[in-house]
Amino acid sequence: MALSDIQDRIAKEEARMGRTPGSAKLIAVSKVQPLERVVAVLEEGHRVFGENKVQEAAGKWPDLKEKFDGVELHLIGPLQTNKTRQAIGLFDVIHSVDRPKLARAIARIAEEDGHCPRLFIQVNTGEEDQKAGVLPSDLAELVALCRELNLPVEGLMCIPPSDEEPSLHFALLAKLAKKHGFEGLSMGMSGDFERAIAQGATYVRVGSAIFGERDYG
Numbered sequence: 001m002a003l004s005d006i007q008d009r010i011a012k013e014e015a016r017m018g019r020t021p022g023s024a025k026l027i028a029v030s031k032v033q034p035l036e037r038v039v040a041v042l043e044e045g046h047r048v049f050g051e052n053k054v055q056e057a058a059g060k061w062p063d064l065k066e067k068f069d070g071v072e073l074h075l076i077g078p079l080q081t082n083k084t085r086q087a088i089g090l091f092d093v094i095h096s097v098d099r100p101k102l103a104r105a106i107a108r109i110a111e112e113d114g115h116c117p118r119l120f121i122q123v124n125t126g127e128e129d130q131k132a133g134v135l136p137s138d139l140a141e142l143v144a145l146c147r148e149l150n151l152p153v154e155g156l157m158c159i160p161p162s163d164e165e166p167s168l169h170f171a172l173l174a175k176l177a178k179k180h181g182f183e184g185l186s187m188g189m190s191g192d193f194e195r196a197i198a199q200g201a202t203y204v205r206v207g208s209a210i211f212g213e214r215d216y217g
Contacts, residue, residue, distance in 0.1 A: 029207030052077030126161035155184020170199035
């Protein structure tokens with residue numbers, strides 16, 4: 001499915017929900033995608049991209065940012081604490097703040113480097129053992145710490161369980177965001193982004209529907 005098709009579907013869902021055009025931004029998830037596919041989307045004019053791994057992003061995006069102005073790069077995968085400095089230097093937005101140790105590392109390095117990416121706190125709405133994200137019951141404590149550290153947290157992110165209705169998780173995330181005074185909602189992927197927009201998503205993360213199936217080699 002072409003980039004323009006996804007953009008049209010986003011616009012239609014915004015209109016259906018009475019939302020401001022452009023209030024749900026598209027992150028084109030370029031992880032494990034051949035470089036030529038990424039370049040093709042850049043050449044179409046899209047500038048907001050998401051990567052899961054710091055190392056993979058470091059291998060392709062510095063050169064692409066030199067060639068294409070205005071790229072906004074989002075880290076949407078888990079962040080290891082020892083990769084924090086590299087991530088802060090590479091990404092404009094980090095969606096996966098999920099524990100006090102990481103929040104403190106970001107605050108320390110951001111102060112040393114003189115800048116900090118915009119941040120989202122990842123919430124494990126399904127309370128899945130194998131998935132990253134702070135548990136809903138621990139969210140208030142992490143939000144309080146981030147505010148104490150003056151971190152620029154603008155919203156919450158979630159990845160619903162694959163075997164459950166995602167709208168329930170999107171609604172929960174929206175409720176938690178409102179409770180804590182956040183407007184940003186990073187939620188929704190290729191198969192459910194319209195349902196996420198209906199629940200208030202400000203960022204949707206779409207990969208295979210734009211680029212085609214990933215080649216994990």
